[in-house]
Amino acid sequence: xxxxxxxxxxxxxxxxxxxxxxxxxxxxxxxxxxxxxxxxxxxxxxxxxxxxxxxxxxxxxxxxxxxxxxxxxxxxxxxxxxxxxxxxxxxxxxxxxxxxxxxxxxxxxxxxxxxxxxxxxxxxxxxxxxxxxxxxxxxxxxxxxxxxxxxxxxxxxxxxxxxxxxxxxxxxxxxxxxxxxxxxxxxxxxxxxxxxxxxxxxxxxxxxxxxxxxxxxxxxxxxxxxxxxxxxxxxxxxxxxxxxxxxxxxxxxxxxxxxxxxxxxxxxxxxxxxxxxxxxxxxxxxxxxxxxxxxxxxxxxxxxxxxxxxxxxxxxxxxxxxxxxxxxxxxxxxxxxxxxxxxxxxxxxxxxxxxxxxxxxxxxxxxxxxxxxx
Ligand code: AMP
Numbered sequence: 001x002x003x004x005x006x007x008x009x010x011x012x013x014x015x016x017x018x019x020x021x022x023x024x025x026x027x028x029x030x031x032x033x034x035x036x037x038x039x040x041x042x043x044x045x046x047x048x049x050x051x052x053x054x055x056x057x058x059x060x061x062x063x064x065x066x067x068x069x070x071x072x073x074x075x076x077x078x079x080x081x082x083x084x085x086x087x088x089x090x091x092x093x094x095x096x097x098x099x100x101x102x103x104x105x106x107x108x109x110x111x112x113x114x115x116x117x118x119x120x121x122x123x124x125x126x127x128x129x130x131x132x133x134x135x136x137x138x139x140x141x142x143x144x145x146x147x148x149x150x151x152x153x154x155x156x157x158x159x160x161x162x163x164x165x166x167x168x169x170x171x172x173x174x175x176x177x178x179x180x181x182x183x184x185x186x187x188x189x190x191x192x193x194x195x196x197x198x199x200x201x202x203x204x205x206x207x208x209x210x211x212x213x214x215x216x217x218x219x220x221x222x223x224x225x226x227x228x229x230x231x232x233x234x235x236x237x238x239x240x241x242x243x244x245x246x247x248x249x250x251x252x253x254x255x256x257x258x259x260x261x262x263x264x265x266x267x268x269x270x271x272x273x274x275x276x277x278x279x280x281x282x283x284x285x286x287x288x289x290x291x292x293x294x295x296x297x298x299x300x301x302x303x304x305x306x307x308x309x310x311x312x313x314x315x316x317x318x319x320x321x322x323x324x325x326x327x328x329x330x331x332x333x334x335x336x337x338x339x340x341x342x343x344x345x346x347x348x349x350x351x352x353x354x355x356x357x358x359x360x361x362x363x364x365x366x367x368x369x370x371x372x373x374x
Pocket of ligand 1: 020021022023024025028046047048049050051052053
């Protein structure tokens with residue numbers, strides 16, 4: 001199956017070809033035709049599945065087909081939990097829509113509001129936003145919602161985890177009742193299912209990656225180690241294996257900062273990325289990591305969500321996550337698109353119950369090993 005079989009405009013097909021995509025991914029094969037017909041979609045999909053193009057391409061196509069608009073008009077709203085994801089979705093829209101005249105704008109908190117007000121004044125067809133800043137700008141009268149006919153909730157589970165449910169409900173009240181709704185979520189908790197009721201009309205359900213599949217394509221290792229020995233073990237793994245690009249997860253922001261400082265002190269270039277960092281610091285850390293100046297990116301679960309870093313060779317769980325599903329998200333950051341990935345977890349005795357929960361979810365027992373550093 002090729003992209004041209006969807007009947008997308010030549011301008012969109014050309015942009016896809018320039019991105020180097022030849023075959024649509026699984027989620028794209030299912031989502032694109034459904035969204036083109038105007039159907040609501042409920043998709044189980046995480047970053048790395050191609051979900052962004054899965055909703056962006058048909059949205060662009062539908063906007064192009066609409067007649068009677070004079071200049072840009074806000075018709076599509078995409079909500080994301082984090083600034084990083086908002087920026088990445090916006091960049092994807094710019095890439096896929098670069099040969100069209102459609103406009104996209106991105107707004108998120110943590111940066112000055114004035115440039116965003118200026119950008120909105122110029123007019124936009126698509127708005128990518130985090131909920132808080134959207135409501136801010138709406139309350140100041142900078143947004144007109146009456147023409148919006150498509151709503152995307154991206155990483156809806158994470159939005160709920162981050163406590164955005166009330167903001168989401170407030171946004172929904174501002175939108176015209178008749179619209180197409182597309183909801184993407186990596187997991188389906190009770191709270192997500194509750195949100196979908198009344199929001200989605202006869203949605204097409206799509207499953208891009210069942211929760212346990214990432215686990216089969218990634219080589220997972222468990223190192224049992226005392227908490228106090230984790231730093232030395234991590235240093236050993238990085239230097240002994242000559243790892244040049246590794247994403248390390250910690251449970252807390254404080255833990256991320258401390259670990260990145262300790263690595264720096266031992267001569268390993270590292271940076272921390274989490275919600276307390278300014279937008280500039282986060283962008284800089286991510287850029288340094290992508291370009292290879294930063295060897296280790298230390299992240300919390302929330303900050304790492306939606307980071308698009310292609311084919312990451314190594315992921316390390318410095319701490320195991322409290323929520324077992326987060327383990328699957330974390331290791332899903334390695335070994336994308338068929339390239340081999342390695343996920344190593346440093347597990348202290350106190351964390352063994354967490355490991356048991358993870359093994360239940362991935363339906364697999366993981367081999368434990370120890371390393372002697374003498
Ligand atoms: P996403 O899941 O939307 O975050 O996309 C993950 C990565 O896959 C991004 O770097 C995209 O550029 C890439 N991608 C999306 N669709 C395709 C495709 N059909 N072929 C190859 N790469 C793709």
